[in-house]
Amino acid sequence: MDKDISQAVISRLPRYLRYLGELKDKNVERISSSELSVLMKVTASQIRQDLNNFGGFGQQGYGYNVDYLYSEISKILGLEHQYNFIIIGAGNLGKALGGYLNFEKRGFILKGMFDKNPDLIGTEVRDVKVMPMEELPAFIRSNDIDIAVLTIPKEGAVLVAKVLVENGIKAIWNFAHVDLDVPEYVQVENVHLSDSLMKLSYNISSYNENNKQ
Amino acid sequence: MDKDISQAVISRLPRYLRYLGELKDKNVERISSSELSVLMKVTASQIRQDLNNFGGFGQQGYGYNVDYLYSEISKILGLEHQYNFIIIGAGNLGKALGGYLNFEKRGFILKGMFDKNPDLIGTEVRDVKVMPMEELPAFIRSNDIDIAVLTIPKEGAVLVAKVLVENGIKAIWNFAHVDLDVPEYVQVENVHLSDSLMKLSYNISSYNENNKQ
DNA sequence: GTTTCATTGACAATAATTTAACACAAGTTG
DNA sequence: CAACTTGTGTTAAATTATTGTCAATGAAAC
Numbered sequence: 001m002d003k004d005i006s007q008a009v010i011s012r013l014p015r016y017l018r019y020l021g022e023l024k025d026k027n028v029e030r031i032s033s034s035e036l037s038v039l040m041k042v043t044a045s046q047i048r049q050d051l052n053n054f055g056g057f058g059q060q061g062y063g064y065n066v067d068y069l070y071s072e073i074s075k076i077l078g079l080e081h082q083y084n085f086i087i088i089g090a091g092n093l094g095k096a097l098g099g100y101l102n103f104e105k106r107g108f109i110l111k112g113m114f115d116k117n118p119d120l121i122g123t124e125v126r127d128v129k130v131m132p133m134e135e136l137p138a139f140i141r142s143n144d145i146d147i148a149v150l151t152i153p154k155e156g157a158v159l160v161a162k163v164l165v166e167n168g169i170k171a172i173w174n175f176a177h178v179d180l181d182v183p184e185y186v187q188v189e190n191v192h193l194s195d196s197l198m199k200l201s202y203n204i205s206s207y208n209e210n211n212k213q
Numbered sequence: 214m215d216k217d218i219s220q221a222v223i224s225r226l227p228r229y230l231r232y233l234g235e236l237k238d239k240n241v242e243r244i245s246s247s248e249l250s251v252l253m254k255v256t257a258s259q260i261r262q263d264l265n266n267f268g269g270f271g272q273q274g275y276g277y278n279v280d281y282l283y284s285e286i287s288k289i290l291g292l293e294h295q296y297n298f299i300i301i302g303a304g305n306l307g308k309a310l311g312g313y314l315n316f317e318k319r320g321f322i323l324k325g326m327f328d329k330n331p332d333l334i335g336t337e338v339r340d341v342k343v344m345p346m347e348e349l350p351a352f353i354r355s356n357d358i359d360i361a362v363l364t365i366p367k368e369g370a371v372l373v374a375k376v377l378v379e380n381g382i383k384a385i386w387n388f389a390h391v392d393l394d395v396p397e398y399v400q401v402e403n404v405h406l407s408d409s410l411m412k413l414s415y416n417i418s419s420y421n422e423n424n425k426q
Numbered sequence: 427g428t429t430t431c432a433t434t435g436a437c438a439a440t441a442a443t444t445t446a447a448c449a450c451a452a453g454t455t456g
Numbered sequence: 457c458a459a460c461t462t463g464t465g466t467t468a469a470a471t472t473a474t475t476g477t478c479a480a481t482g483a484a485a486c
Contacts, residue, residue, distance in 0.1 A: 008443065010415050014408035018390070032463060044463090045445050052465060060464045061452040077411045078418030092309030099305060102390075102407060108414075147413065171417050173410060177231070177315075187420060189413035191406065194315060195227035197386060198290045200360065200402035201321075202223050204384050205291030207400060221473065245433060257433095258475050265435060273434045274483045 009050050013073055015040065016050070020070040032063035082107045084144055085173075088160055089151035090115035090123070090130045093175060097149055098125040111143050116156075133160075140167040147171045154178040222263050226286055228253070229263070233283040245276035295320045297357055298386075301373055302364035303328035303336065303343045306388060310362055311338040324356050329369075346373075353380040360384045367391040 019040055023031060037044035051057055051064075057072050058064040074080060087094045090113045097103075098110050113130045115121060120130050131139065139145070148169045150157055157176030164172060171187040174180055180188055232253055236244060250257035264270055264277075270285050271277040287293060300307045303326045310316075311323050326343045328334060333343050344352065352358070361382045363370055370389030377385060384400040387393055393401055 005419075006442075007412075010412055011408070013415070014405070014411040017411070018408075034463075043445060045447095046443095048464065049444080049466090056465065058464055059452065060450075061454080061462050063463065076415065078414040079411065081414075081418065083414065083417070092305050092312060096305030096309055097406070100406075103410065106407070106411075106414075108410065146417070170420075171413055173413055185420065185424075187413060187416040189409055189416070191404070191409055192227070193310070193313075193404065194319070195224070195231075196402055196404055197316065197321065198227040198230070198292065198319070199220075199223055200384055200386055200400060201291040201294075201296065201319075202226070202289065203400040203402070204296070204359070205294065206218075207398065211398075219472075247433080256475060258477090259473095261434065261436095262474075269435065271434055272483080273481045274432045276433065 005053050009053055012042075012046075012050055013077055016047070017070065017073045017077065020066055020073065023066045024070055028066050030063045030065055033058070035063075079106050082109060083146040084109050084111045085147035085149060086110070086112040086114065086136075086139070086145050087149045087151060088114045088133075088136070088164075089149075089175075090117075090120045090125070091151060094149070094151040095125050097151065098128065108147070111145060112139055114139075137163060137167045140164070140169060145169065147173060149173045149175070150180075151175045218266050222266055225255075225259075225263055226290055229260070230283065230286045230290065233279055233286065236279045237283055241279050243276045243278055246271070248276075292319050295322060296359040296384075297322050297324045298360035298362060299323070299325040299327065299349075299352070299356075299358050300362045300364060301327045301346075301349070301377075302362075302388075303330075303333045303338070304364060307362070307364040308338050310364065311341065321360070324358060325352055327352075350376060350380045353377070353382060358382065360386060362386045362388070363393075364388045 016036075019036065033044040033047045036047055040047075048058075051069075054072070054076050057069050085108055087098050087110065090098075094113060094115075098113055104110070110126065110128050113125060113128055114133055114136050115130050116133045118132075121132050123130050140148075146169075148164045148171070150160065150172055152160060154177045157174070157178050158180065161172060161174075161180045161182055165182050165186055170185065172180060172182065172189070174188055174190045175193070177192055177194060179190070182188060229249075232249065246257040246260045249260055253260075261271075264282075267285070267289050270282050298321055300311050300323065303311075307326060307328075311326055317323070323339065323341050326338060326341055327346055327349050328343050329346045331345075334345050336343050353361075359382075361377045361384070363373065363385055365373060367390045370387070370391050371393065374385060374387075374393045374395055378395050378399055383398065385393060385395065385402070387401055387403045388406070390405055390407060392403070395401060
């Protein structure tokens with residue numbers, strides 16, 4: 001029954017969490033919105049407003065308790081759950097994501113990897129074997145998989161996404177350079193790397209344009 | 214002398230380019246904002262407004278010429294330049310980005326890779342050898358490097374960024390999970406993968422919250 | 427040519443987001 | 457324990473982004 005929180009706010013939460021984590025590591029006990037605003041280079045107002053979307057975590061005259069706020073934001077982001085995930089596409093990108101241990105710390109458990117390339121099948125990332133695509137549907141059904149990570153070229157992505165959805169996947173982290181068309185109940189988070197690179201390219205040119213003499 | 218274009222607009226340009234590229238491949242000659250709006254699931258108004266930030270590329274009663282619009286957006290994004298880039302961090306992620314051939318098609322030329330791990334030094338990605346970090350400063354200076362891609366853990370990233378900037382790098386594509394503090398003339402584009410994953414996590418939990426019975 | 431039709435570019439209206447302002451509860455100090 | 461300070465939570469204002477509308481204009485039809 002939460003009222004809708006804008007994606008702009010959601011996008012900022014992980015960054016708050018990151019800074020709070022660093023403060024925790026430094027054994028900082030409390031912090032005010034204005035101190036945090038200096039650290040993070042945002043307005044104190046925005047911090048307060050963002051947090052108040054989810055309830056009051058601070059105390060007048062005291063500020064925010066770092067540990068408490070950290071754990072509340074974790075909860076908001078759903079990081080207290082465990083999620084089982086699989087990776088489709090065992091190329092370098094798939095392997096990089098599969099090998100990234102910090103995901104496990106956050107409760108994202110790699111259960112399987114899949115690829116259509118016979119040379120990759122049987123190879124391992126950590127203790128997880130790469131399986132052939134034929135085994136994908138059965139694997140999803142019998143291993144309680146929550147998230148599928150798509151690290152394959154765009155040509156195959158649309159079809160694979162269809163298979164994923166048919167077999168009950170509810171969330172896709174999509175690195176394929178194509179917009180997936182899935183039912184509304186399936187959550188998709190796109191990471192379009194070349195879009196990001198083009199943005200950088202724009203900012204380089206635009207800076208040069210505005211600063212040439 | 215361009216007036217400032219908002220990052221929201223810039224972020225949408227690569228997506229326009231992608232759809233226009235697909236239309237080009239299908240030999241579509243012209244398209245109206247309303248046709249494109251259906252394809253892309255945005256409003257026609259937004260398309261026209263976005264494009265008009267940069268000038269009038271269409272024609273009343275005709276629409277937009279696909280080839281022309283494609284090339285104009287390419288120019289806006291600075292994709293008619295060539296950029297030389299290097300990758301710092303030759304792990305799986307670095308190798309994945311280094312091996313991604315589409316970047317080269319867009320004018321991003323991989324000139325070198327660097328890592329501090331002796332086991333990786335000398336290995337190759339395409340025809341580019343991984344070099345030790347000691348050679349980084351001299352290499353940047355003598356090879357006209359525009360962009361550095363940071364695919365190393367956050368611990369080393371801040372220091373490496375400092376070295377990059379000192380040696381003349383003007384743009385950083387940052388995959389390290391930390392905010393870099395660089396002079397304003399250095400363009401930084403962040404790709405924080407775990408932030409993206411947390412956003413997905415939020416959307417899963419939030420969907421479940423709102424739809425449980 | 428002239429008329430009709432399609433569709434842009436411009437702008438006004440609306441919506442969303444961010445920043446500022448401030449009342450007041452909670453802490454602190456002498 | 458009274459006066460003072462801090463800093464949240466909240467409401468209001470400002471800014472920014474998105475959408476809807478329409479006159480102007482060029483393309484197509486005849």
